Amino acid sequence: MRGARSLISRSIYAPTNMRVLFLHVDFLEYETTGKALKDAEDVPPSKRKARVDEALVCFITAEKRDEKHPEAGAKAAATNIEEVAAQVGTKRIVLYPYAHLSSSLAAPGPAQELFHSLESGLVARGFEVHASPFGYYKSFRVAVKGHPLSELSREIVVDVAATEREEVSEAVKAEAKLVSHWHILDTKGDLHPLTIKDGTIAGFDFRGQARLEKFAHYEMAKSRAVKEEPAHVRLMQELELVDYEPGSDPGNLRFYPKGRLIKALLEEIVSRRIREYGAMEVESPVMYDFEHPALKSYVDRFPARQYVVQTPNKKAFLRFSACFGQFLIMKDMVLSYKQLPLPLYELTRYSFRAEQRGELAGLRRLRAFTMPDCHALCADVEQAKAHMMVRFEVAWKLMAECGFSMPDDFEVGMRVTESFWRQHKDFVIAYAKRWGKPLLVEMWSEQFFYYALKYEWNFVDGNDKAAALTTDQIDTENAKRFGISFTDDKGGQRHPLILHLSPSGAIERVMYAFLEKAGADAKRGEPPMLPVWLAPTQVRVVPVSADQLDYARGLVERLPEVRVDLDDTNDTLAKKIRRAEKEWVPYIVVVGKKEIESGALNVRVRATKTQTEMSIDELGRRIRAEIAGRPFRALAEPQDVSARPIFHG
Template identity: 40%
Template sequence: FGFEWEPFSDLGHMRYGPEAALVIDLLAEYAWRCALSLGIPLFRVKGTNMFDLSVPAVKQHADLFGDRLYTLEVGQKKLVLRYAACHQQFAMLKDWSISYRHLPFGVFEVADSYRLEQPGELLLCFRLRRFLMPDLHILARDLEEAKAISLKVHAKIYEEVRKVGRDYVSIYNLTRSFLAEHREYLAKLAAMEGKPVLLHFVPEGKYYWVINVEYNVIDQLGRPREIGTFQIDVGNAERFGITYVDESGARRHPVIIHTAIIGSLERYLYLLFDTAAREEASGGKPSLPLWLSPVQVRVIPVSGDQIGRAIEIAEKLSAAGVRADVDDRDESVAKRVRDAEVKWIPYIVVVGPREVEKGVLSVRKREGGVSEMALEELLAEVEKKLEGYPRAPLPMPLRVSARPGY
């Protein structure tokens, strides 16, 4: 798929080929849609990735992450590369004029984020030094409002992982005083999971959050892997000078929920690839969800005489928003079908003299079986499966013969 290490960069940095770049763009849009589904007013922003450590708020927040920070010196300044979207969003929000009438609302950015992970810890698509975090920060009037919103966030995080047939093992990081004062709220969180959760107690007042939930899958090798997260932050609004005006005209600091509903884009991919590995281990064929498959339909003409018809089919599918291409290489049909299988392409359409004469398509589906379908039937089936998911056009030439090897 083109997810690779970049050897010309620092350790832990990835590069994304044409198919991989498409997948990342689709995931970024999907993460935005997940955030919108919470039903809270949202603002999508963009910003820089480096911040001045001489700014007290930046320094105090950076100090929480210890030796896992990227730093650099430019002239007399010492800068830090952001750990997530917090620095940029908080630096922006401190300049906004916010009323209690505006709350709650969220700010969203797919943030290039940097963590100086140890070389021995690095793992493609999971533990990286540079990654993309679809970071959402939700501002609430007080802790009670934040707790109510976090229940929606928690439900959404579980909804998304269960869509791909997986479940989380959750770790609740919190203080003993928070447990004593908010036991009913914690019981609601646990009830949504339907299974025991692990409570990890931290020292009072050490962190800016009062609860930090880590959502882990157990991967194919039996290892816990954190994917999603949310925190309720009671410290950074004051640290960065973020305020709102309450009903009485007084200035107050909002409580901030931090969340990445599907985790970083690369970690969500790790989850999908691990799910594919589990499927293969159980005797099935590994695959990505149809909406994320770089090529959704591959059309294979049996000979040069059918190339025109194959292109016509692919163009009609493309016009309807389905990513289709044509393998017109001078190779055997069997080899081209095998190549499409290796690339996990969900639908393989073979077009020969018989199919042209009868006006039908011979369709091989990745989940199994070969059947004859009219083009309209194939399109209707694919469109039904894509309903509600983001779409994007094919990011490369329609004809496979026009592409270099990579």
């Protein structure tokens, strides 16, 4: 549209059901094209066609339920409009009756009454108000200003009686009313209410808990300190693990052989441990019917962030987690209380979320990601609480085994409703004691999400940003929504509670956390490295010169079940060492005349920045001890360094 640079809109719901769509515009032009209602009021020619510059345009409808209290509705709407007008800094309002916003329109009489009193209310509050005619078909043109408001922002080009309307999910409506309070729960079980003023958090002594403070700040404060690009982005490219793929959609990455190796190992350890804990692994479709009733009401709870796919005969959306797939399986299962708790598991490769463009960040926030998801059906709250802690231990051990320091590397975010807290205080406090350090609690006045309690283990990175990895939730809604039930001990049918565990969080995010950890080490002057079991090369054998090449090749054969490779290039020793160090190889074995004569190895150990003499068997034992019990994969690239292509330079 001519003159329109960017279009912004935001829908806000008044406490009544009146709907208002706000547009802060450079101008709005409209023209009546005919009566929509037989008995519409006559309007003077001056109001049939008009142009208003620089104003807050309020597209507005009254809903059926407003009919009874038009005065209250008008007042609430006036307050809302006043609020938004203050935000965008304008005193000029256009009231634009727009029936298309409504799915259950109020009758014209009460609606008109409401609009009249809204108009006079706004005038009384000191606004310059333009009311466009009620009961007429109108065409209009708008040029909306560009400033950031909400995720509902989108470009819309509206012309004659445009019927396109903002899709506003139930979630957005409910969230507007949601009140939450923040606390720190310490390991003694004391709750410390937090307040934030001018970016400073008060209410708890954070000494010795610097990262928890950063996490609390990240969650509670709205503006964040200006920082540079996340360390892991450069690292993932330099180490030739992962890269952007301009040929795809943003947030859909490419994994090079070494990145695929690491990802595959993580996928394997997570899946293995979850099967060992007792979950049954399943596989479900990646896309689902938009019109499926249960899915529809579930999806409606969240802002429209789906990838949409046109199948030969219907519109489908790509899954954003394994939830539906497993719920749809569960609803057809015949279940007895004797079989509970009962966990199903799937590693979703991929889950899709069409995150806003500016929200994407390297491996931290993606549009396509690999999510392990394990839902367990539980008979009642007591079983759910007990079983959540069983899974807690599984996840704790898993994360420690992967290479995280537990609990040092994470900060707990616990989200809980006030009523759950009141009834199950002991459980939450026991959780804090088990965790072993204070945790951040967000308490909601009422249950808005489908869960009554959720915890996340958040990793705080070098830019003080937090990302949730492990998470588990107690879902009180979806069993009913999806028709999942079991036979109880009295022979009755009941809906179970559902636990939603992601034991590690998205696999990409685990990689992000390890790279960020390494980046932080490098910043402190310590050698950055990956956990040895994930290192693409665990041992690099480096002959001093070509004379030792055959001997070196023999050594490689003597380290089975270890990723060992050989620098067979013609470069100088110093250069070969440099290459290995740049690849973060944890053990570099240099073989020259001396080693061949003595039979010992000279091993450059990255973790300790030392060179140590040891035998090849000692080295093998040492590495096997470090990677014991974890999955193993062979080298992702040819064993000879000279045979490897460059993926990134």
